[in-house]
Amino acid sequence: MFPCCFIRRSFLSSVVNVRSGASGLGATAPGSKVTAGRRLFTSQSLHRAAPLRPTQPRCRLSELPANGAWSTGRRAAGCRWSSNRSSSNADFSSKIPQFPTWEPVAESQLPPPTKVSLDLVDKLERLALVDFGNQEGVNCLEKAIRFADQLHVVNTDGVEPMDSVLEDRPLYLREDTVREGDCAEELLRLSKHIVEEYFVAPPGNIPLPTREERSAMLKHADF
Amino acid sequence: IVTHLPSSPLHNETQTLWVLRGVVGLEIHAQIHATSKLFACSRVAFCSPPNSSVAFLDASLPGTLPVLNRRCVEAAVITGLALNCTINRKSLFDRKHYFYADMPAGYQITQQRLPIAVNGSLIYSYFGGRKRNQVLSRCVRIKQIQLEQDSGKSLHDDQRSQTLIDLNRAGVGLMELVMEADMSCGDEAAAAVRELQLILQTLGTCQGNMSEGQLRVDANVSVHCPGEPLGVRTEVKNINSARYVARAIDYEIQRQKKVLENGGIIVNETRAFDSKSGTTIPMRDKEGLQDYRFMPEPNLPPLFVYEDEASVPAGVNPTQVVMIDRLKAELPELPGVRRARMVDQYKILPEHSFTLVNEDGLTEYFERVVRNTKAEPRKVIGWVMKELLGNLNQQSLKLAQSPVSPEALADLLNVLESGHISSSAAKVVFQEMWKAPEKAVEQLVKELDLGLVSDREKLLKICQKVVDTHPEQVSE
Numbered sequence: 001m002f003p004c005c006f007i008r009r010s011f012l013s014s015v016v017n018v019r020s021g022a023s024g025l026g027a028t029a030p031g032s033k034v035t036a037g038r039r040l041f042t043s044q045s046l047h048r049a050a051p052l053r054p055t056q057p058r059c060r061l062s063e064l065p066a067n068g069a070w071s072t073g074r075r076a077a078g079c080r081w082s083s084n085r086s087s088s089n090a091d092f093s094s095k096i097p098q099f100p101t102w103e104p105v106a107e108s109q110l111p112p113p114t115k116v117s118l119d120l121v122d123k124l125e126r127l128a129l130v131d132f133g134n135q136e137g138v139n140c141l142e143k144a145i146r147f148a149d150q151l152h153v154v155n156t157d158g159v160e161p162m163d164s165v166l167e168d169r170p171l172y173l174r175e176d177t178v179r180e181g182d183c184a185e186e187l188l189r190l191s192k193h194i195v196e197e198y199f200v201a202p203p204g205n206i207p208l209p210t211r212e213e214r215s216a217m218l219k220h221a222d223f
Numbered sequence: 224i225v226t227h228l229p230s231s232p233l234h235n236e237t238q239t240l241w242v243l244r245g246v247v248g249l250e251i252h253a254q255i256h257a258t259s260k261l262f263a264c265s266r267v268a269f270c271s272p273p274n275s276s277v278a279f280l281d282a283s284l285p286g287t288l289p290v291l292n293r294r295c296v297e298a299a300v301i302t303g304l305a306l307n308c309t310i311n312r313k314s315l316f317d318r319k320h321y322f323y324a325d326m327p328a329g330y331q332i333t334q335q336r337l338p339i340a341v342n343g344s345l346i347y348s349y350f351g352g353r354k355r356n357q358v359l360s361r362c363v364r365i366k367q368i369q370l371e372q373d374s375g376k377s378l379h380d381d382q383r384s385q386t387l388i389d390l391n392r393a394g395v396g397l398m399e400l401v402m403e404a405d406m407s408c409g410d411e412a413a414a415a416v417r418e419l420q421l422i423l424q425t426l427g428t429c430q431g432n433m434s435e436g437q438l439r440v441d442a443n444v445s446v447h448c449p450g451e452p453l454g455v456r457t458e459v460k461n462i463n464s465a466r467y468v469a470r471a472i473d474y475e476i477q478r479q480k481k482v483l484e485n486g487g488i489i490v491n492e493t494r495a496f497d498s499k500s501g502t503t504i505p506m507r508d509k510e511g512l513q514d515y516r517f518m519p520e521p522n523l524p525p526l527f528v529y530e531d532e533a534s535v536p537a538g539v540n541p542t543q544v545v546m547i548d549r550l551k552a553e554l555p556e557l558p559g560v561r562r563a564r565m566v567d568q569y570k571i572l573p574e575h576s577f578t579l580v581n582e583d584g585l586t587e588y589f590e591r592v593v594r595n596t597k598a599e600p601r602k603v604i605g606w607v608m609k610e611l612l613g614n615l616n617q618q619s620l621k622l623a624q625s626p627v628s629p630e631a632l633a634d635l636l637n638v639l640e641s642g643h644i645s646s647s648a649a650k651v652v653f654q655e656m657w658k659a660p661e662k663a664v665e666q667l668v669k670e671l672d673l674g675l676v677s678d679r680e681k682l683l684k685i686c687q688k689v690v691d692t693h694p695e696q697v698s699e
Contacts, residue, residue: 127320127514163315163519171524173543176257176294179264180278187274187282187390197273198387201324203379 110149116142118211126208243483245476246453247412248404248443249363251419252397253429254373254436255298261372261396262289262332269435273389281375281394283328288522295370295396296339296545298428300528302398303340303368304551305422313527314339316370316520321513324388325375333399335517338369339526345402345422346559348577349414358573363415364403373397392436398429404443404453408476409469416440416468421558421580433464440468444475446483454479455489459503461496471496475503561586569593569600575608582612584622588629595633597640606632610653626660627653634664644668 116138125132132138184197193200209217257267263278280287303310315337318330343365351359375393377386400419406412420438423429431438445456457479462471474496479489494503529535531548556564558580565576565586579586589607593600611632615625635656639649648668655667662670690697 123514127516129322164521164524166521167524169524170539170543171291171526173293173296173545174264174290175542176259176292177264178259178266181265181276184272184274184277187277190282190284195385195387198378198389199274199324201377201386201388203381203384203386205322205324 105150105153109153110146111152113149114142114145116145122211129208242448243446243480244449245407245472245479246404246445246447246456247406247408247472247476248456249400249402249406249412249415250441250443251400251402251416252373252439252441253302253400253419253423253431254438255295255396255398256428256430256437257292257294257298257396259292259294260394261292261295261370263287263394264290265394267395268391271391273387274391277390277393281327281390289332289520291523291526292396293542293545296526296528297550298396298426299339299368299370299398300545300547301426301550301554302400302423302428303343304547305426305554305557306340306343306345306365306368306400308340308343308365308368310340310528310547311337312530313337313525314370315525316523318518318520319515320518321515323374323377324386325377325390325393327375327390327393331372331374332520332523333371334369336519338367339528340368341366343368345415345419347411347415347418348559348562349410350574350577351410356574358577361406361411361414363405363411366401366403368401369399371397371399404445409471409473412442412472413465413469417465417581418558420465425555425558427555442468442472442475444472444479445489446476446479454483455491457489457491457503458493459496460493460506463498467496467498470498470501471503474501478503569604571601571604575604578608578612579604582622585612588622588625591629592633592636595630596636598636603636606636606653610650614654614657626658627656628660631656631660631664638664638668 121132121138124130132141188194188197188199191199254267255261259265260267260278260281263280265278265281266276268276278287280289300310314334316332317335319333319335320330322329344362345365346360346362348358348360351357373392373395375388375390377388379386402415406415416438420431420433423438424431429437433439440462442459442462443456444459445454447454457475459471459475462468475494482489493506495506496503528545528547531546535544535546562573562576562580565571565579566573571579579589585607588611589600589603592603592607596603611625611627614620615622632653635649635652638644639646644652648671651671652664652667655671656662656664659667
C-alpha cells in the first residue's frame, strides 16, 4: 500500500513531498508529466547558447521549471504555476516578480573590455594549473569576463561586500579533543607510490613547460 | 661597523663615507600548544610515526570541512593581550594559494584581510653597553598576530631524487607574529626572540622550542643610510636555534654592506642560513615573485570574540564564547613584570633579575632559598649567580640537575650567617655538597673541620702553640 496515505493524516505539509517522492519511485502519479517536463527544460538549456544581452526575456513563463512538489499538490495542467499559486493562497507574497524585469545593459554602461594577454594566460596557467588549450579558450574567458562586467552597473555604495551566504551564521568553535587520526594505512593506500609510510613527491615543484614545449609534447604524444 | 649617528652620509669627490645601518624585521611562526589541530581533530604530536596523526581534512580529502578549535582562538587572544595588541572583535579567514607537495590542499587557510590581533608591542631587554653588562630596554612594534595552518614536513632525498612527505604537522595551528622593522642588528633580534619565547612559555600558548620547530623565525634584512628610504630587503630562512638568530642576521647585514660598498645592488630574494659555514645562501627561486591569489575562505564565517559578559547576545552557548575580559584576568605574571618585582621585592640588581628570569626555574629556586634562610636576598643572589650557576655552566648541567637543592643552600647560608664558618670555608663546603649531596651541611663542616672556633680559651691555646713553635719570628 502507499505509505503516504498514513502520513497524510499526521503531516499534511509534507504529503506533497512524499507524493513527489513516490512519483520518483516509478509509481503512476500525476507528477510524472511534470517530471518529464522538467527534464525537457534541462536538456533545452544545455543546447541553447547563453545570450549576453537578450533582446527578449530569458525565462518565459511557459518555460519556468514547474517545481514538482507544488504542482503535484495542486494538479497543475500546464506550468502556469504563478497564477496557480495566487489563486490557492492569497496571503502569500512571493519575492519572485510576476513578470520578468530583465533590462538589457548598454555597451556604454560597461567598462572597457578586458583583453587577456599571452603573459596573463601564462601566469594563470602557472598559478591555477589550468590549460587554456587554444585561442578559443582565451576567447571564452574574455566573453565570461564581459558577461560579469554587467555587475558594474549595480550601485553598491554603502554596501559591504559579501564573502559567502553563510557569513551571518555564527562560527562554530569546537572542543580541543582528539577524535581523528591513526589511519596511516588507509591514507597511504590512496597513493600509488609510498616509501616506508611516507608519501612520495618529486624533489621540488616541477616548472610548467613553456608554451612551445607543450605544443611539442602534444605533437609527440600518442592519443 | 654599525654607527648610531643620525647624521646624513658624506659624499664628496675625494671620499665616500657610507654610514650604512641594518634594518631588521622578524616574522615569527609559533606553534600553538594545543591537544588537537586548528581545523581538524587529529593530535598535535611531535615525533609520531609518519602520517599517524592525520585527519581526512589534513590530507585534504574531498568532503571535509574546517572546524575551528576554540583553544587556538583563546591562545591567540591571550598572546595578543600579553603583547599589548588590540584584539579584533571580528576577524576573517582567507585562503593563500600556492603549490607544494607538503600542502595537499593547494592553499593555506590564514587571516590576511582582518587578523585576530593588531598593533601591539614587545618590550625586550638585552645586555648592551661597552662591557655588555648593562641591561638596555628596547621596544619593537607588532604589526599583527594571525591564526594560520601549518604545512606538512618534507624530507628531501637527493640521492633518489624524491621528497618524502609526512602530514603529521599539516593543519597544526600557528600564530604568525609579524613585527615591524624596528631592529637594527642581530643582537637586538636575538634578544627580542628570547623575550618572546619566555612570554609564550609563561602564557602556555607555545612551548617555544626552536629545535623542535615550535618557534620558527624568518628575518627580513636590509641596509640603508639613516634618513634615506629603506633598501631592498632579503628574507633569511632556516634559522633553527636562538643563537643562530644573531649570527644569521649579522652575516646578512655585513654581506649586504659589502655588496653595496663594492658598487653592487641587492636582489630581493630568499636566502637560507647555513649554520655550518655561518653564511646565507640564495634558495632556488625559479618561480619569481609569488602571487598567492588571496580569497575569502568560503567555509568559515567571521570569527567573533566578545569583550565581556554584557556584550554576548542572549541564547549563545557558553562553549561558543571567547571572552577577552576573562582571559585578561587569567594572564599569569609576565617576565617583564617579574623582573621588576624581583628588583623591587628583593632589592637585587637589574642584571641579576634579568638572569633569574632568563634561566628556566631559577626564580623559583632563588625564592625558595630566600624563604628558608635568614640571610639577606642580596647575599643569596651572589651565591646563586656565582657558586650555583658557575658550577652548572662548568658541568653543562640544567638547573633541574643541580645536586644542591634550594633547602640545602639555605642551610649552608644559615650556618654562615650564624658565624660558625667563614665565607671562604662556606665556599669549600658548597663544593663538597655538590659532590656529596646526601650529606648534611653540619656533617660536612665537622668532617672538614672548618668550624670557626670562638671559645676564648681554645683560641689562646692555639695562639700560644703558634708562638711557641716559631720563636724566631716572635723575637724579630
